Amino acid sequence: MRSKSFGSAKLACLTLVALGACVIPIPTFSPSYAQTVAGRAIGEDASKFVADQQVASSKPAAEYTTLQLPSPNGIDVTATYQKGSKKIVQIEATRQLSLPGASGQFGKFEFGKTSLSEIRSLFGSKGLLFTGIAPVTATPDGGVTIVSSYEVQGTSIIASFASKISASSLRELKQRFGEDMYAHLDGVALLESTVVADIAYLIGTRGNELVYDVGYAPIVWKNPISTAVKPRQISVARISPSQLPVHRIYNGPINAPYFTDASARNFQTRISEGMAGGPTFAGEYAVIQVGCGTGCSIAYTASVRTGEVSRIPIDDDAAQYLDLKYQIDSRLLVAQSAKGAASKCHMQFLTMDEGEWISLLEHDVGPTETCYNSIAQNLRN
Incomplete structure (x- = not known):
């Protein structure tokens, strides 16, 4: 059983209590600034536009600042930079709800139109997970968001694609397929946002243990997985039960089935x-x-x-x-x-x-x- 962990430069196998998996460190990648979202790149110096931008939020406040950037048609863009170095560490493009079909910032992807099944089919796997953050979350309007993340080959960058299933789509699937609806989620989950981020930044916010899906391989930016890239030879991915907690435990009366x-x-x-x-x-x-x-x-x-x-x-x-x-x-x-x-x-x-x-x-x-x-x-x- 293996997962991947950043840290030591040599391989190590540590017993994990929750599911008994092996943790194996991997080397960090050299920086690369070729991957851009809305014209901005990871590692770019933010000094040239910081003074002219409106601060949207800070996370964490002591070290990073997130700015709302001028947005291309149909998308909203934010960039997070490290205060000390002024280097951009994360860029996120999110579709404006009233304008489906805007560029998803990767190849032919389109916000509100490209499905999760298309994304996973193109990349050949469900991607990787950070054990410190849940990959599936409920949205305030009753929908569900599923995040699929991939390393960008030869760089220190991870690209993430968030797909949303609306509350109405969930209801329709339930009505059409009943208990088999789970098999059809990928087809109705539509691309909501695209994020590129420096691995070091993600380690600090999401944790340093990674879980890889079966057949996983890094992606080539704006292209399908290269045939020259050999899939990682892993046994099985680890997900900790604590990563998907419940908010309450029911102790009321037991209803009839x-x-x-x-x-x-x-x-x-x-x-x-x-x-x-x-x-x-x-x-x-x-x-x-x-x-x-x-x-x-x-x-x-x-x-x-x-x-x-x-x-x-x-x-x-x-x-x-x-x-x-x-x-x-x-x-x-x-x-x-x-x-x-x-x-x-x-x-x-x-x-x-x-x-x-x-x-x-x-x-x-x-x-x-x-x-x-x-x-x-x-x-x-």
């Missing part, structure tokens, strides 16, 4: 019994795993607060050798099961956000027999 998934009705008694024990996941959900034959099982979550029952979106409907890892104070659930057709043991990292499932990362752990081990064992290997 109601079923939006037709298959769950076949297990009404088993699900009711599982709910009677109270929540065990994400603050208000009971997790129920039901056998369906030799080595086969199906898993559900049931909200003891609302009674809503939903199937956990494992790749195979009836999973072989299914193992689940979760806890009551986190929205992270790790599922491991054998994929029969592929003869492989597969691991998924999922999060429950506002009652909806979102897939974060996936990984093939090994051959089918690897699933005889628990998740904890495979995360230590």
Whole structure:
């Protein structure tokens, strides 16, 4: 199990308590100023325009200042610079809601039009995560934002693309696909903002441990992944449960289950019994795993607060050798099961956000027999 960490110049493997992963430092990159957003570049001297700009905010106030810059048509632009050196360390372009279709500042990307599935397809993976910040957040208007980040090849820069699913799109997906809606999120999440930032700045604000998706490789700015770039050979990505905390744990009355998934009705008694024990996941959900034959099982979550029952979106409907890892104070659930057709043991990292499932990362752990081990064992290997 490996993740990446900045710091020491040589490789080291440290035991991590939460999921038993290995932390491996990587070397820093040489600076490069070729990547620009709205005509501004990381590392550019901000002195020439600081006096003429309106200060939008400071973060943190003692060391960095963020300015609102003149915006090209259809986007808002901010630049964060280090007060001491006056060097720009982050640039963010965000679409103006009334003007969809403005340049997404990368290749042919367009704000409000380019989907998350297009971004991930172009880059070949879901990107990387900083363990100090959640990749999925709820928005004030009831939507959800998903951030995908990638190193820019040969530089000290990370590019991030934030895609938003509106509240209305979430409702429509729920109505059309029911419990299978999670599989369609990537297609309706639309590009909301593009950010480029210096790695050293991000370490200070997001933490120095990175988690890489399966098949990850750095991106070439304004181009798809180069065929000459070899994907990182990693075992599986690490996400800490503490990265996706819940804000409260429900301790009220347990409501009777109601079923939006037709298959769950076949297990009404088993699900009711599982709910009677109270929540065990994400603050208000009971997790129920039901056998369906030799080595086969199906898993559900049931909200003891609302009674809503939903199937956990494992790749195979009836999973072989299914193992689940979760806890009551986190929205992270790790599922491991054998994929029969592929003869492989597969691991998924999922999060429950506002009652909806979102897939974060996936990984093939090994051959089918690897699933005889628990998740904890495979995360230590």
